[in-house]
Amino acid sequence: MKFCWTTVTVADMERSLAFYCGVLGLEAAKRYPAGPGVEIAFLGTGETKLELICRADEKDIRIGGHISVGFEVESLDETMRRLAAKGVAVHSGPFQPNEHIRFFFVLDPDGLKVQLVENIG
Numbered sequence: 001m002k003f004c005w006t007t008v009t010v011a012d013m014e015r016s017l018a019f020y021c022g023v024l025g026l027e028a029a030k031r032y033p034a035g036p037g038v039e040i041a042f043l044g045t046g047e048t049k050l051e052l053i054c055r056a057d058e059k060d061i062r063i064g065g066h067i068s069v070g071f072e073v074e075s076l077d078e079t080m081r082r083l084a085a086k087g088v089a090v091h092s093g094p095f096q097p098n099e100h101i102r103f104f105f106v107l108d109p110d111g112l113k114v115q116l117v118e119n120i121g
Helices: 013-023 076-085
Strands: 005-010 026-035 037-044 050-054 068-072 092-098 100-107 111-117
Touching: 005 013, 013 026, 013 037, 013 100, 076 100, 076 111
Parallel strands: 005 050, 068 111
Antiparallel strands: 026 037, 037 050, 092 100, 100 111
C-alpha cells in the first residue's frame, strides 16, 4: 500500500492555487472539473499529492485545529523571508525540538495549518 494524497476542501480554488502554487511553490499536476459545480486540482510532483476540491455550494469551510500538512524545505530561514515578502505571516514558531529539525506553521486561505520543515544534517 502507498499513500497517494491528502484531500483538502477549499472555498475558492483560485485563491488556494495562488497560495499553494504561487506562494509555496507547489506544481499543479492536474486540474479538472469533476461534475456540476465541482473542481479538483492535484498538487505536487512527488509520489504523494495534495488534492484540492472546491464545490460551488460549499463555501463555509471548517478545518479542525489539530490537523496540518507538512512540506520539507531546504532552508527555513530563506522560506520565512520569502513568505514574509509575499505577505504570509508565521502562525507559530519557529520551533527546534532537537538538533535535527526546525519548523514553523503558516495558515492556508481556509485556515489549514501548513508546516514548513527543515531537516538539519
